[in-house]
Amino acid sequence: MAGKVFFSVSMSLDGFIAPESPEELMGRQWMELQAWVFPLRFFRENLKLGGGGEQGRDNDIARETFERTGASVMGRRMFDAGEQAWPEEAPFHTPVFVVTHEKRDPWERTGGTTFHFVNDGIEAALDQARETAGDRDVRIAGGGATILEYVNAGLIDEFSVAVSPVLFGRGVRLFDGVDASRIALDQVRSEPSSRVTHLTYAVRPR
């Protein structure tokens, strides 16, 4: 059975998933948005930050999201930012298909992450990711513009949003430009933790 295509992001209560400019990525708002992730045992393990860290439902959800993922897809901007920021052992541990115009050989990192550069659009990248993932799921990792392209193309089966108790006021909105007339949602799951609420929706065409 083929896996699902999904995305999973942290979103501010007012709908933002990133600050306006990458320079703000270590800023206060971003840190608050992601505050639920940093203390997790899974986060510490995955980035080799040493032992310890919190267990519990947030940690389980982060781990499940990782484990269901057989391959990831990301846009050029997310890759460009990450290429500088990720540690030598990039945190994906699966093949990652980068939608880009740049022609480049696969870039293999230790720990199982290999970046493949796909030059012929989002559907081609997804096809390659699906092939690789087998019966595991394909995660559209980001950034926001890439996620939205997949949403508007009707290629997302399901997504999760961790709603953080923070207001951004400005930045990159998850659904800015969504084709709302063509997309219907079903609430699949809603799980509060002490820090955020994890909302999961299935997507279907109208």
Added chain:
Amino acid sequence: MAGKVFFSVSMSLDGFIAPESPEELMGRQWMELQAWVFPLRFFRENLKLGGGGEQGRDNDIARETFERTGASVMGRRMFDAGEQAWPEEAPFHTPVFVVTHEKRDPWERTGGTTFHFVNDGIEAALDQARETAGDRDVRIAGGGATILEYVNAGLIDEFSVAVSPVLFGRGVRLFDGVDASRIALDQVRSEPSSRVTHLTYAVRPR
């Protein structure tokens, strides 16, 4: 002990609480946004639509929101729209303070709703509502612009958002223009029902 100042709205997952124009108020998106309310026993009782209706957590939440409210505050636009749309027995059953430039005598409806027209700003309207509400809470009923004025003035203690599984794409955003640099949120409660997720936050200054 004085009551709290709160608001409670239904919000689309992409952050909208109303369509762009009042003419769309009976449109598809609005109906989907409010779809969790219409089947409730409390909704049917309150609007005298006859017996029946669903019980359960959504119904309890709607009833609790009503019962905690000792007085409401609303903006002129919400009042103008409602003046046409509300039934003879308006659904508030408490004093309602309307922030407006219009000078007008109190307008008493059957069933306990009396509209008072306050001409000297949001703080004056809130003071009068607080006085009337005693130890019950004051609800900032809407619309969006009025809620935001109270948020940015630091006058909201707590609020609830029923996140509906619908995308608007455009319309009136709850937090458009929020002064995010001055407002911090604490997640107080998060309660899923089968149709929506009820998120409750406390507001404090930064």
